Amino acid sequence: MAFSNEDRQKIIEALGAKRKNNVCPVCSANSWILAENFIPLSLQDVSSGLVIGGPSIPAIALVCKNCGYIAMHASKVLANLPVEGTQRD
Numbered sequence: 001m002a003f004s005n006e007d008r009q010k011i012i013e014a015l016g017a018k019r020k021n022n023v024c025p026v027c028s029a030n031s032w033i034l035a036e037n038f039i040p041l042s043l044q045d046v047s048s049g050l051v052i053g054g055p056s057i058p059a060i061a062l063v064c065k066n067c068g069y070i071a072m073h074a075s076k077v078l079a080n081l082p083v084e085g086t087q088r089d
């Protein structure tokens, strides 16, 4: 499921307001694609394996159109998303 139109608008506005440098740190291009869903960064207390259903940080990802570098922002900090009641699993 992609972002709702409302969430997508909040994200685009927050990115415009908060990202002061849009140059890719790898290739110096300046063209990004917004990944159309939250990316859960899993938090776990073991260094190997994968804990399913544990806590995570929902992230918003931008992908460099030139080299594929992925820049991520914690969605709560960037755009106060997801807010209560809109958490997606």
Ligand SMILES: [Zn+2]
Pocket (backbone or CB within 6 Å): 024, 025, 026, 027, 028, 029, 064, 065, 066, 067, 068, 069
């Ligand atoms: Zn790049």
